[in-house]
Amino acid sequence: MMANEVFETIRTVLAVREYQDRELPRDVVRRIVDAAHLTASSANSQPWHFVLVRDRESLRKLGSxxxxxxxxxEAGAAVIVAYEKDRASGVSDASRAIQSMILTAWADGVGxxxxxxxAMETVRERFGLPDSYDVLAVxxxxxxxxxxxxxxxxxxxFDQVVSSERFGTPLNA
Ligand SMILES: Cc1cc2nc3c(=O)[nH]c(=O)nc-3n(C[C@H](O)[C@H](O)[C@H](O)COP(=O)(O)O)c2cc1C
Known part of the structure; x- marks a missing residue:
């Protein structure tokens, strides 16, 4: 099969919890938040807000x-992901934007x-998000x-979580 960069990114990406003390280029960071902005949402409602945090003191605050x-x-940057809490699709929409950012970052070598x-409520208040939002993730x-x-x-x-046609029938049976 032909190489598929998106699949390769998904296949290799892992949760990265330790970072080099090295700045992230501005265009790389910009592309990460562009990926969030461009993500699809239910009825194109875009019920989200993304706060990009690069200031070291603020990153320390988030860590605490x-x-x-x-x-x-210790991260080079962080994005606070919030959604309008009265939107039923808010969590789904914001989750998809998170995945967009994680994969875009990884394709640029960024974990x-x-x-x-x-403490998500504290994060919301500390970073000035109105109380019509809930913070889903940092x-x-x-x-x-x-x-x-x-x-x-x-x-x-694989066969424990994937079925063919009907629950419990393995794909390669
Ligand atoms: C909805 C969700 C919430 C998560 N919350 C945390 C978290 O609070 N802290 C953390 O260190 N990892 C968190 N993770 C990362 C998962 O633990 C990790 O992705 C999973 O164990 C699989 O490991 P891998 O990504 O390295 O394959 C979260 C992942 C998801 C999808």
Whole structure:
């Protein structure tokens, strides 16, 4: 089969939680937020807001607020992803934008990860988002400190999560 860059990106991307102390080029960061902006959403409603954070003190603050994402403190940048909380599709739409950013970053050699849970309300307030929004995630970005993502994934067996025509029939039966 012909090479498919999108699939290769998906095959190799991994959660990156340790970053080099190296600045991210402005155009690379811009492309990451462009990817979020260009993502599709339900009825094209775009019920989201993305706050790009590059200031070191603010990144440290994010690291201190997000219990499961302390490492944002050492990232080159982070994006706070929020959605209009009265939109039923908000979580789905914003999730898709997060995936767009993670894959775009990885294709430029930049690692990232979805971090969330806990203190999201504090993040919202600290970064000036109106209370009509909920913060879904903080996504830190940076050049990976270690070589990662060579296609080794820890995943359930394919046939456990994929069926053909009807639940439980393996694709290659
Ligand atoms: C919805 C969602 C929430 C996540 N939240 C966190 C988090 O708070 N902290 C963290 O370190 N990783 C978080 N992750 C990363 C996952 O733990 C990671 O992607 C998963 O274990 C698979 O590992 P891999 O991406 O390296 O293949 C999250 C991932 C998703 C999709």
């Amino acid at each position: 607020l997000v219990r499961t994402g302390r490492y944002a403190a 990232s990860n979805w971090t969330g849970f806990g 996504v830190p970005f940076g050049y990976p400190r270690r070589k990662l993502g060579l296609g080794k994934k820890n995943r359930k067996p």
